[in-house]
Amino acid sequence: MAMEAVHGLQFEEAPIFERGSVGRCGASLSVLDVPEVDLGGEYGELVRKVPAGLPEVSEPEVFRHFVRLSQHNFSVDTQFYPLGSCTMKHNPKVNEWAARLVGFSGLHPATPADFAQGALSLIWHLERALAEICGMDDVSLQPAAGAQGEVTGLMMIRAYHQAKGRAPRTVLVPDTAHGTNPASCALNGLQVKPFPSGDDGIIDPAKLSGVVDQVGDDLAAVMITNPNTLGLFESALPTIDNMVHERGGMLYGDGANLNALMGRARPGDLGFDVVQLNLHKTFSTPHGGGGPGAGPIAFKASLIPFQPRPVVCRKDDRFRLEVDRPHSIGRVRSYFGNFGVMVRAYTYIRELGAEGLKQATDMAVLNANYLAALLKDTFPLAQEKTSMHEAVFSDRVLEAETGIKTLDIAKRLIDYGFHPPTVYFPLVVKGAMMIEPTETESKETIEAFVSAMKSIEREARESPELVREAPHLTRLDRLDEARAARKPRLRWSQEP
Ligand SMILES: Cc1ncc(COP(=O)(O)O)c(C=O)c1O
Structure with missing residues (x-):
């Protein structure tokens, strides 16, 4: 081409x-300083012919x-990127400095524990910090993404039930859940039973109780995201916690949205048995482009025997790798996971300290609510409630009146220099636009974004073609996204 x-x-x-x-x-x-070898003689058929x-x-x-x-590329280093649920926030450059320290970046993952004490110490300290932040007893850093953390946590729940001689198979998941939740259950051979949230967007314990009764002894777990994907705090958790544990089930927490709780509330105190954390969301490590990521899991003592191995253990000032864990679900990732991501997350925690983490949470919630207050008269909120870290708006009125679709608004935002928010999710909201400003954005940026959204709303009424045919200022105009998703060409080949 x-x-x-x-x-x-x-x-x-x-x-x-x-x-x-x-x-x-x-x-x-450099010039060859060893004797030339006849590869054909050495490797025979294996030698490349072309x-x-x-x-x-x-x-x-x-x-x-x-x-x-x-x-x-559109990037968080160049523009505002308010992608709800995906939390595209600033990646502090001090994290990059730490991850590039040659003692970390040059360390071979197979280095024996005795020669990798610094790295093992960092892993151990990060695990302790995350356990404290979550109110849990232990942490495994192995999973390489939030979704893999979910799979791993559910594997541990399955192993826990099996150790008790039980094999319940049903996991209850609310209709607001992220798509990875049912997928993680399916990968574990567990059956997903969705249940509707209450009219106010959060779980209604009375409704859930009916579903729990139907499932009876087959209840393996209830999987809850808190705050949920509508950006709302699940306030009935203590009741749900009792209900689930009384029936022998476990409470799985999707902790992807911990950036709205950190330093203010702990999943362990709310009753969860295991929770995954998306380091690339809450702990500011890079995100997107396929990784690498990290989705550690934090869990209560009852699940410790089942955690992935090897486990980094400390005795006095020495760290070692413990492999002899007979009830472990085994390894879920080569070596110890994405170590460079761990260095970045640890740096972030140490850089901010306890007070700083709390302040990050407060700012994330304040920014989401400021944005909601400025925009809700133009695009109605899915729920007229205080938001946590993100707010979900709907454009269904605008669409009914102008024919302009959510995707058109998203594309037009690019012309204004903003990355579109997450659209059409959560599925329970028609014309959903899920906006997450994050704590790292200034008041001015949020105001400029809201002003762009208001302009687009006006354009939709006054010159709809401008919105329908957007974007106009990009290198390429609208792509065939369905074809790109269904028939992706991910590899170069000489054929057209
Ligand atoms: C609520 C929720 N759960 C799970 C995930 C999956 O995490 P990951 O993309 O790291 O696999 C996400 C992703 O953003 C999420 O928003």
């Missing part, structure tokens, strides 16, 4: 494989290509 240029503007960035020319090299290799087809490019070519690509 050739790079097109019109009036000096590039429209297509040719892939790296289509750049350079045969024999061009971007690195200087060249690997690697790009042959100079350093400026490769550098400019990737810098240009990075500039085509």
Whole structure:
């Protein structure tokens, strides 16, 4: 694919494989100082017969290509990115400094424990800090994402029941849940039974009690996100906690939204047995682009025997890896998980301290409520309640009156320089726009965003085509998202 240029503007960035020319090299290799080996004799059939087809490019070519690509991207380092549920907040640069310290970044994951004491100490201290923040007894840092944390927590719940000679299979999940919740149950061979939230957007214990009765002895767990995906605090948790434990079930907490509780309330105190934490959300580690991430789980003492192994243990000032854990569900990730992400999260916790973490929570909640107060007369809130870290609005009135869809509004926001919020989720809200400003944004940014939303609402009434055909100011206009999702081309090939 050739790079097109019109009036000096590039429209297509040719892939790296289509750049350079045969024999061009971007690195200087030292002269061979060992005897040449006949690979054919050594490896026979395994020796490649045709060249690997690697790009042959100079350093400026490769550098400019990737810098240009990075500039085509929308990023949290360049613009406001209020993606509800995904929490795109600023990644403090001190975290990057710490993660790049050569003692951490250069450490081979297979280094014996005796020579990796600093890294093991960091893992151990981060586990203790997260356990304290969550009000839990122990933590495993192995899972590499929130969703994998869910799978791991549910595996531990299953192992717990099995150790008691039981095999209940049903998990109750409210209709506001993130899609990963039912998926994690399915991966564990558990049956998901959805139940409706109350009219006020949170769980109604009386309604839940009826469903719990129907399930009876087959109740493995109830899986609850708090605050939930409507940005609301689940205030009936103590009642739910008693109800679930009386029936022998466990309470799983989706802790992806801990950034609205940290320092103010602890999932363990609210009755949860296990909770996953998305370090890339609450603890400011980088997010998006496929990772790497981390989704540690924090759990109560009853689940400790089942946690993934190896476990980092401390004796006096030495740290070691304990493998002899006969009831463990085993390893869920190679080595110890994404260590670089752990360094960043630990730095964030130490940088802010207890007071700072509490303040981050307070600011996240304040910003969401400020945004809600400014915008709710233009786009109604899904629930007229105090928000936690995010607020969900609906554009159903605007759509009924103008035909402009939620996706049109999202695309038009890009022209105003803002990343669109999460749209069409949670599913229980028609025309949902889920907006999470996070604690890292200023009052001015929030006001500028609200003003853009109000302008778009006016445009939808006065010049709807402008909104329907947006974005206008991007390198590419509207993409065929359904085709991109169903028939993704993720790998370069010579064929068109
Ligand atoms: C409520 C909730 N649960 C679970 C997840 C899954 O987390 P991850 O994307 O890290 O797998 C998310 C993701 O943002 C979420 O918002």
